[in-house]
Amino acid sequence: MIIKQNAYSDGLPDFRNLGVTARILVAVNLIAFGAACYAEPTLMRGLERFVSEAAFIEPALLASVIALYGLSPILASMRYLPASSVVIAVVVGIAAALAPALQPYFAPVRGWGEVVRVLVLAALIAMLVLGYLRLRTKAFSPALTEARLQALQARIRPHFLFNSLNAVLSLIRRDPKRAELALEDLADLFRVLMSDGRRFVRLADEIALLERYASIEQLRLGERLRMVWEIDGAPLDALMPPLVLQPLLENAVYHGVEPGTGIGEVTVHIEGRGQRVLVRLANPFIADQAQRPGNHMALDNLRERLELFFDAEARMNLRVADGRFEVEIEFPHVTERPTGQGDVP
Amino acid sequence: MSAPALRIFIADDEPPARARMKELLDDLHEACPTLVVGEAGNGLEVLERLPDSRADVLLLDIQMPGMTGLELARHLSPLEAGPAIVFVTAHDAHAVDAFELNALDYLLKPVRAARLAAALRKARHAGPPPGEALQRAQALPRANFSIVERNRIHLIPVASVVYCKAELKYVTLRTLEREFIIEEPLVSLEREFADAFLRIHRNCLVARAAISGFERAPGGSEDESHWEVLLDGVAERLPVSRRQWTAVREILGHR
Numbered sequence: 001m002i003i004k005q006n007a008y009s010d011g012l013p014d015f016r017n018l019g020v021t022a023r024i025l026v027a028v029n030l031i032a033f034g035a036a037c038y039a040e041p042t043l044m045r046g047l048e049r050f051v052s053e054a055a056f057i058e059p060a061l062l063a064s065v066i067a068l069y070g071l072s073p074i075l076a077s078m079r080y081l082p083a084s085s086v087v088i089a090v091v092v093g094i095a096a097a098l099a100p101a102l103q104p105y106f107a108p109v110r111g112w113g114e115v116v117r118v119l120v121l122a123a124l125i126a127m128l129v130l131g132y133l134r135l136r137t138k139a140f141s142p143a144l145t146e147a148r149l150q151a152l153q154a155r156i157r158p159h160f161l162f163n164s165l166n167a168v169l170s171l172i173r174r175d176p177k178r179a180e181l182a183l184e185d186l187a188d189l190f191r192v193l194m195s196d197g198r199r200f201v202r203l204a205d206e207i208a209l210l211e212r213y214a215s216i217e218q219l220r221l222g223e224r225l226r227m228v229w230e231i232d233g234a235p236l237d238a239l240m241p242p243l244v245l246q247p248l249l250e251n252a253v254y255h256g257v258e259p260g261t262g263i264g265e266v267t268v269h270i271e272g273r274g275q276r277v278l279v280r281l282a283n284p285f286i287a288d289q290a291q292r293p294g295n296h297m298a299l300d301n302l303r304e305r306l307e308l309f310f311d312a313e314a315r316m317n318l319r320v321a322d323g324r325f326e327v328e329i330e331f332p333h334v335t336e337r338p339t340g341q342g343d344v345p
Numbered sequence: 346m347s348a349p350a351l352r353i354f355i356a357d358d359e360p361p362a363r364a365r366m367k368e369l370l371d372d373l374h375e376a377c378p379t380l381v382v383g384e385a386g387n388g389l390e391v392l393e394r395l396p397d398s399r400a401d402v403l404l405l406d407i408q409m410p411g412m413t414g415l416e417l418a419r420h421l422s423p424l425e426a427g428p429a430i431v432f433v434t435a436h437d438a439h440a441v442d443a444f445e446l447n448a449l450d451y452l453l454k455p456v457r458a459a460r461l462a463a464a465l466r467k468a469r470h471a472g473p474p475p476g477e478a479l480q481r482a483q484a485l486p487r488a489n490f491s492i493v494e495r496n497r498i499h500l501i502p503v504a505s506v507v508y509c510k511a512e513l514k515y516v517t518l519r520t521l522e523r524e525f526i527i528e529e530p531l532v533s534l535e536r537e538f539a540d541a542f543l544r545i546h547r548n549c550l551v552a553r554a555a556i557s558g559f560e561r562a563p564g565g566s567e568d569e570s571h572w573e574v575l576l577d578g579v580a581e582r583l584p585v586s587r588r589q590w591t592a593v594r595e596i597l598g599h600r
Contacts, residue, residue, distance in 0.1 A: 158435075158436040159408070159435050159436045159437070162435035162436050162454050163362070163454065165454075165455050166359075166361070166362050166365055166454045166456075167359065167361040167362065167365075170361035170362065170365035173368065174364070220359050221358075221359065222359075222360050224358075258358070259410050259411075260410055261387045261389070261410045261411050
């Protein structure tokens, strides 16, 4: 079983929004006017051509806008790529329906070869307008991105906090030294958790944090947790968003070790591969997870954060093979932080 | 003159948490004498060890591997002279709400000594929690039925049961191998396992997964003929009552 996760999650523009509709109308007409002027030697002839072609373009455009208005709730529930494919299909479908119907009355469409040409043009224009609207959404909503990043910043499970505090309490009398170390680990972990999640950190720091986290879990779970580290090939200077590895390990322990009665082996594998960084975490797959809610929330959350940082350059794959659950993430190996991205101390 | 020491059984999957609990019990020894008579790290170990420990109080972590604390508590409740139960949880808002609502005693981790002492004082007189309260507090259906034989608890995985049939005061559970008798009303089984079982008759629930087909029973006049359920791995056929037939057909029509 392979669960492949796609890179896009932001939806289409809201086709019931008046501003969006107005922008679609203006954009399509501008494109048509530009094309008409380009095809004719003078501006006047271009204008005439635009007007005569409008007899076909406007009904198709209005019908498309109305259809998208109607489909809006369905489109809103889909991911970006399938949803935009539906939009293009709708526009082409409407053009296909109207082109032959209008053929006898208007000049621009003559013969079936012409119909195909019109459909291709309709698809291209639809793509162009979709691309424009997407760019616009991205460009005009940095505040939105910021808010999302903050909301997505990894949050540790309260379950872990209280159990860890309890474990430290149990050490204070028996092994005060170890209790001190555990509290220091917890302090480091919470320092990062409460820090600004928008800046980049070095992979080396992420690994150090991961080791702190693992040592607390080890304290709680004892021999039930067996950690295997394969990190010799890790490119320590790579930059990445903070708190990417810790939630992966937290997930692995929560779903793969705690619910099991035997020993759970968790493997952390990090390597540089060409210009990319590859991270793979594997844990025992325990099928009966009914009692552990929120199975994919942490991972969905993480994928979205990786996208906000690396856009389409990051990948996350989940799979279950040989009774092991594996999460693999991959992102570009950058050592200079991109401009405009917070501060690295 | 002091009361006899309370016999305590500690169930928690984290060794440090068990150690901490013992420390606290030690600290309380003056005010509330106790004796730890058993420990376990998962639900199955509790079922195995608890009956012989003759514990008065079970301190039960609700998030243990293998079985939730609430399901475990339900399997313990038919024990004669079963222990009072104090649930322990690090953080589980749903469970805490359910405990409050059904007057079940619980402690939050990290546990305070004073709070533990109060819970133990209460438990000394409380006895085992009522089965109905446990049932109401449990959000998910159990994964097992259980029967108690000579003070031993046997689990019967729900998935292994082909049908449940009510007979007089009892319900018979039929698995591929044999039959078991439990003392729970069919109605509450139907409610708890609505996803897994289907009512086909006033006295019978069938595992949806075990149904292999339906056949019209031969013989009799038009009025008396009825449908029967054919089952995987069991030769026996079960009659579908006229009253249930419409509902059964409707539900299975969607498969």
